Amino acid sequence: MSKSTHSWWAHTPKNARRTAIGATAIGVTLALACAFVWVSPSNPSSPIRQLTAQVGPTAKESKLSGEAADLQASNDALRAQLAEKDKQLTDAWHTKAQAEAAAKKLKASKAAASARADAAEAREAAGSPSTSTVAQAPAASTNTGKSSTQAAKPITAPSLASLINPKNKLFGMYTAQAPFSFATYDDTAAKIGKTPNVVGYFGGWDQSFRADAVEKAWARGAMPVLTWESRPIEAGNDRVVEPGYELPTILSGKFDKYITKYAKAIVKTGLPLGLRFDHEMNGIWYPWSETDSSGKSLNGNSKGDYVKVWRYVHDIFEKEGANKYVSWIWSPNIVNNLPKLHMGEQFLADLYPGDRYVDQVGLSGYLRPVYKADNDFSFNYTFGPSLTLLRSIAKKPIFLAEIGASEVGGHKATWITSLFDALEKPENSDIVGFSWFNLAITSYTGGELATNDWRIDSRANTLAAFKAGISKKGNGFKLATPK
Numbered sequence: 001m002s003k004s005t006h007s008w009w010a011h012t013p014k015n016a017r018r019t020a021i022g023a024t025a026i027g028v029t030l031a032l033a034c035a036f037v038w039v040s041p042s043n044p045s046s047p048i049r050q051l052t053a054q055v056g057p058t059a060k061e062s063k064l065s066g067e068a069a070d071l072q073a074s075n076d077a078l079r080a081q082l083a084e085k086d087k088q089l090t091d092a093w094h095t096k097a098q099a100e101a102a103a104k105k106l107k108a109s110k111a112a113a114s115a116r117a118d119a120a121e122a123r124e125a126a127g128s129p130s131t132s133t134v135a136q137a138p139a140a141s142t143n144t145g146k147s148s149t150q151a152a153k154p155i156t157a158p159s160l161a162s163l164i165n166p167k168n169k170l171f172g173m174y175t176a177q178a179p180f181s182f183a184t185y186d187d188t189a190a191k192i193g194k195t196p197n198v199v200g201y202f203g204g205w206d207q208s209f210r211a212d213a214v215e216k217a218w219a220r221g222a223m224p225v226l227t228w229e230s231r232p233i234e235a236g237n238d239r240v241v242e243p244g245y246e247l248p249t250i251l252s253g254k255f256d257k258y259i260t261k262y263a264k265a266i267v268k269t270g271l272p273l274g275l276r277f278d279h280e281m282n283g284i285w286y287p288w289s290e291t292d293s294s295g296k297s298l299n300g301n302s303k304g305d306y307v308k309v310w311r312y313v314h315d316i317f318e319k320e321g322a323n324k325y326v327s328w329i330w331s332p333n334i335v336n337n338l339p340k341l342h343m344g345e346q347f348l349a350d351l352y353p354g355d356r357y358v359d360q361v362g363l364s365g366y367l368r369p370v371y372k373a374d375n376d377f378s379f380n381y382t383f384g385p386s387l388t389l390l391r392s393i394a395k396k397p398i399f400l401a402e403i404g405a406s407e408v409g410g411h412k413a414t415w416i417t418s419l420f421d422a423l424e425k426p427e428n429s430d431i432v433g434f435s436w437f438n439l440a441i442t443s444y445t446g447g448e449l450a451t452n453d454w455r456i457d458s459r460a461n462t463l464a465a466f467k468a469g470i471s472k473k474g475n476g477f478k479l480a481t482p483k
Contacts, residue, residue, distance in 0.1 A: 157218045160272045164327050164359045165397055169423070169476040170433025172198025172225060173456075174402070179217040179224060180210075186482065188438055191457050194470050194479040198274075200225045200402070200435045204233025205245065205258065209265035218271050221480075225274035225329070225401065225435060230255075230309070231287055237443065240298060242287035247305035251312060259313055263320035272325045276401055277313065280333040280364050281306050281351050282342050290351075293339035303350070310353040330394075331362025331401045334386040336372075349393050360432070361390050362401035367415045368452055369408045377411040379422035391430070400434035404454035405462075412458070413465040420469030423476065433477075 171194070178185040179199045189195050199222045201213060217224035229235075230250060231242045249255075266273070278288040287299040290306055310330075317323050330353060335343045352358070365382050375381055383400070390398060403419075405412045422428055440453040457463045470477060 155215055155218050155271065157271050158223075160325060160327060163223055163272055163274070166432055168478040169431075170198045170223065170399065170435075171196045171470065171477055171479060172200050172223070172433070172435030173438045174200040174435065175438050179213045179222070182216075182220070184438070188456055190482045191463060192467055192470060193481065194477070195482050196222060197479060198223045198225055198433065198435055200227065200437075202227045202229065202233065204235070205230050205255065206232040209262045209269075211265060211269040214269055214271045214273050217273075223272070223274060225276060227276045227279055227402075229286075229288075230278055235287075237285060240285060240287055240289075240292075242299060245287055246300040247288060247290075247309050248300060248302070250309050251305070256316065259316045260320060263317045263322035266317075266322040266325050267320060270325065272327065274327045274329050274360070274399075274401075276329040276331050276362055277310065278306070279331040279362065279401070282332045282335070282338065282348055284339060284342070291341070293341065295341055306351050307353050311357055314353070314357045327359040328357060329360045329362040329399060329401055330358045331364060331399075332386070332390075334363060334365040334383060335389065336382070336385065345389050345392060348389050352393050355394060355396070358394065358396060360399045361394050361396045362399050363387070363390065364402040365400065366403060366437075366452075366454070367405035367411065369406060369450070371409060377409075377415050377418070379415070379418040382415070383422075387428075397432045398430050399432055402437055403434050404437040404452075406452040406454065407458050407462070408450070408452060413461045416462065416465040416469060420472065420475060424472075424474070 173185060173188065173196050175182075175184040175188065177183065179201055182199075185196070185199065199217050201224070203210065203226055205228075213226075214224045231239075231245045235242060244254075278286070280286060281289055283289060284292050284298065288301070288306060288309070289298050290301045290303050292298045314323070314328065317326060332348060332351065335348070341347065363383065363386055365386065367377060367382055371377075387398070405415045419434075423431060423434075436456060437454045438456055440451060440455055440458070442449065442451040444450075456466050469475070470479070
């Protein structure tokens, strides 16, 4: 019997060895798995877990954590403080706004009282005042914790007749914003030492009648004189051609509703005003002029159209009853520097609407460069030839509706002195006053762009000459002193 060479679990020696190796591998694997589970951090009994629990956060980590908590608490406190400050500032703003509103109302009330006093004094200076109430001023109110208003005070004005032929001479000014704001107007008046009794301003045919302008003027005793231009108010003086505003277009009836509405608004306001309609028509720089320097049609207009339009608009006003409140001021430009065809008496006479349609004859005239060699910088040189023509055409009161003098050349003070001296002369007794263009304007003069400072206070000697002239006793002006 031979000896067996294989184990009981394997039939051959080779298989026995393989089986032993596999068993050994399985044992090692199980041992490793047990060891991994034992040391895993997720095992509560793990020595690694226990070691980590024993070590804990470092001192630096603990310090940083505490500082973060402190910063968060500080941030929360600052947010609370800012919220409280914001509430305090909001409350303070509302308190300030209420105080400013109360102060504004008080100032308005004082201004209204002062204006009424000025109005009374100015009406006395202008002539016999009308005793009838012609409009109501806005009521002033005082905040007493209860809703209340004061009775409205009436705005009164002199009669229209006394404005056309005033007892005392008229002195007016054009400023940047008057009669909507009298800041510059009052500042210049304070420097002169006399309060004007006329305020001039401009309006276009794209604007409705501004009753507030007339009311604000009369609230302080100043006669409003509106230069009413048949073109848009923003049109530049270099725009001679204005499509849609030709004189024949006006005569076609296109603007009838507008003119009628304007007239009715004047009647509703019930206060007198001067209306200088389409002024300086004898020049060549406005779209209502009939011809250019060579006699050709300007802006589609023909000879005779200007008078027709003036009468046309006047008749609509008459129909609506507005002429009871309007002094119609026909105001050409001085003839000195006009084109030769525009300088003659007949040319000007052909533009005159007629005595029935005109209440005062106006005149625009400036001392402005470029100066001719024979200019002696006097009133007579500037206005003399034009006044002669006007007096030959119409026997109406003359109002120098827009005048001024440039500082260029240094002759302004001399010219102003000459102006006041001339107004005292008997031959100029038909001149009822003037309105000064109190602005500095940049425009083309003699083909070059230049700035002319027309302001009364442009230089110290200019202001001094004006103050001396307007304050001279017996000069025909009776003006209030600014308060």
